[in-house]
Amino acid sequence: MNKLTNYTSEKIFVRLLTNKSKKNYWNYVGELRKRKTNEIFKRSVLLTKSESAKERMIGTDVLSQFGFPRLHKKEIITLFFDLLKSETNKNVINSILYGIGHNNEKLTNKQVELLCSFQNHKSVYIKHSLIFSLLTIEKNSAIDTLIKLSNDKDPHIRDWSTFGIGSQIETDNEKIRTALWNRVSDKNNETKFEAILGLAQRKDKQIKEVLKKELENIDENGSPILESIELLNDNEFIPFLEKKVLENKKSKKVNEDWLLDTINKLNEK
Secondary structure, three states, X not given: OOOHHHOOHHHHHHHHHHOOOOXXXXXXXXXXXXXXXXXXHHHHXXXXXXXXXXXXXXXXXXXXXXXXXXXXXXXXXXXXXXXXXXXXXXXHHXXXXXXXXXXXXOOOHHHHHHHHOOOOOOOHHHHHHXXXXXXXXXXXXXXXXXXXXXXXXXXXXXXXXXXXXHOOOOOOOHHHHHHHHOOOOOOOHHHHHHHHHHHHHOOOOOHHHHHHHHHHOOOOOOHHHHHHHHHHOOXXXXXXXXHHHHHHHHHOOOOHXXXXXXXXXXXXX
């Protein structure tokens, strides 16, 4: 592929609109986003109103992170919610939800309620993009939706929603802690680690015993356990970590520097 900087914006739009494969799709979209001209902005807005689902998706994807630094954010978020009210194509809905997630810093209660209305959608992909759209939002309806999705049968949905209520918000209440505890024994390791991390962040003292057991079997995927120990900030873990350092010299299951770094951080506090 020729260097995109040599392409006119019109040529990139033509490639996006006529290519039958997804090859280079995000390279083209990323280049248009960077150029941040009024011409590209207006063309993308126009595409979102097309009768073609492919064109609506292209317009949405360009606008979702338009400009470095970002431009027209208020207009774009208003447009996305207007589109969301009537859109029926799953791929376009997916793009809109991801686009909202990139611009969700100042959503109104009404806007969040509209997002939450997608929580029962049959598509796993839309549930995933819904979670992304709700990340870091400290509103009850958003939190309740993530709590519900943390019980989803799909492991990736459970993982991301547990991540959302665990470490992406500061809200701390019994409902959130119960939801996190429900995932501490999850068969999916990523989900389990996110739950443990969320409880450690909230200084839940009961997670201490869970962390001790996890530390016993820690391996190269166990950095969230060490991060959780750091968040809990309890010096009682130091001898357990020192023991693990000695054991690890033979087993080589985990990066020794991670263990030593955690010990040092606990000693500093």
